[in-house]
Amino acid sequence: MSRNPVRAALTALAALLPVLALGLALTATTPPAAAAATPVRVMPLGDSITGSPGCWRALLWNRLQSTGHTDVDFVGTLGPQGCGVPYDGDNEGHGGYLATNVANQNLLPGWLAATRPDVVLMHFGTNDVWSNIAPATILAAYSKLVDQMRAANPATTVLVAKIIPMNPASCPECGQRTVALNSLIDGWAAGKTTAASPIVVVDQWTGFSTATDTYDGVHPNAAGDQKMSDRWYPALVAALGRATPGPTTSPTVSPTPSPTLSPSPTASPTSAPGGCTATWRLAGQWPGGFQGEVTVRNDGAAPIAGWTVRFPLAGGQRVSQAWSADVTQSGTTVTARNASWNGALAPAAQTTFGFLAEGTAPSPALTCAPS
Numbered sequence: 001m002s003r004n005p006v007r008a009a010l011t012a013l014a015a016l017l018p019v020l021a022l023g024l025a026l027t028a029t030t031p032p033a034a035a036a037a038t039p040v041r042v043m044p045l046g047d048s049i050t051g052s053p054g055c056w057r058a059l060l061w062n063r064l065q066s067t068g069h070t071d072v073d074f075v076g077t078l079g080p081q082g083c084g085v086p087y088d089g090d091n092e093g094h095g096g097y098l099a100t101n102v103a104n105q106n107l108l109p110g111w112l113a114a115t116r117p118d119v120v121l122m123h124f125g126t127n128d129v130w131s132n133i134a135p136a137t138i139l140a141a142y143s144k145l146v147d148q149m150r151a152a153n154p155a156t157t158v159l160v161a162k163i164i165p166m167n168p169a170s171c172p173e174c175g176q177r178t179v180a181l182n183s184l185i186d187g188w189a190a191g192k193t194t195a196a197s198p199i200v201v202v203d204q205w206t207g208f209s210t211a212t213d214t215y216d217g218v219h220p221n222a223a224g225d226q227k228m229s230d231r232w233y234p235a236l237v238a239a240l241g242r243a244t245p246g247p248t249t250s251p252t253v254s255p256t257p258s259p260t261l262s263p264s265p266t267a268s269p270t271s272a273p274g275g276c277t278a279t280w281r282l283a284g285q286w287p288g289g290f291q292g293e294v295t296v297r298n299d300g301a302a303p304i305a306g307w308t309v310r311f312p313l314a315g316g317q318r319v320s321q322a323w324s325a326d327v328t329q330s331g332t333t334v335t336a337r338n339a340s341w342n343g344a345l346a347p348a349a350q351t352t353f354g355f356l357a358e359g360t361a362p363s364p365a366l367t368c369a370p371s
Contacts, residue, residue, distance in 0.1 A: 038245035039073040043117035044091040051093015053081035059229035061087040075115035096354030099124040103141035112152040118243040123161040135181045157239045167210040167217040275300035278368040290361035298345035304370035306343035309336040311366040317359035325353035
């Protein structure tokens with residue numbers, strides 16, 4: 001009997017249908033591999049209270065980890081400075097820096113381009129208060145910094161602190177100046193916040209005691225670090241819920257020129273050589289260490305292209321970290337040479353560098369030479 005080829009093909013297809021159906025079912029019910037979550041990038045921004053060593057960051061990081069907030073990446077161009085526990089220590093806590101100088105010298109855009117934060121924790125202004133900068137001027141610097149954050153990431157969430165109290169022995173007026181600044185921050189934030197980029201005020205001032213929560217009237221001790229961490233935590237957790245992590249690749253940004261002070265005019269061959277002076281300020285001290293700040297000023301009639309400052313330290317005093325200058329130590333002599341961006345000083349212009357050191361705080365005699 002002859003075989004019908006059409007019937008044979010249909011019979012073979014019918015036999016395959018259950019296998020095809022099973023394959024489709026497996027494909028439909030097997031979920032794709034879950035993509036790794038992109039961490040929210042958080043930048044701690046400020047001065048030595050944030051970065052030298054700023055151990056409230058270590059407490060905050062570990063509390064986030066222990067409460068399930070593991071997709072968080074602390075970011076910054078500076079690394080950790082100890083604190084005795086493992087933690088993500090990246091930060092932008094630049095000891096001795098003023099918020100007004102960071103804004104005026106356009107330092108922040110470069111840090112933002114390198115780190116791309118989604119959330120910024122900003123405790124900034126202590127050195128401005130110490131330097132008797134007017135609150136309105138400090139808030140104008142805050143506004144410029146926020147504008148720069150939004151230019152880098154329009155959805156940046158900004159947590160701005162009412163800064164902790166101050167009561168240093170060398171600045172009896174600093175306590176009231178801090179109150180004056182903090183009293184204006186709520187109003188400033190309300191006028192600057194947007195739906196896309198909210199500004200949240202975190203009250204670090206209320207309940208903070210310079211007597212029990214600092215070791216020098218300015219910088220937090222262990223109790224102060226705990227209080228600061230406790231104040232940041234709920235605000236940051238809320239911000240993590242709002243934040244959408246940005247792209248993992250670096251965005252294309254316009255080159256940011258190196259920050260400079262006043263441009264140096266070209267000196268004629270007959271101009272008198274410039275001269276510089278250096279003045280010392282003790283920015284903070286603690287058992288076994290201190291923070292120094294040096295201001296370099298061009299007191300000559302002509303611009304200078306660079307400067308070198310030298311000063312002695314006693315035996316046992318060792319520089320451990322420096323910023324805004326190339327600082328070396330040979331024996332008891334410390335030599336500081338300008339950074340690439342702050343060497344050129346026009347007449348009457350000035351710049352500042354700082355350092356951390358081991359030992360008791362000195363009262364050194366400084367010399368400055370132009371180059």
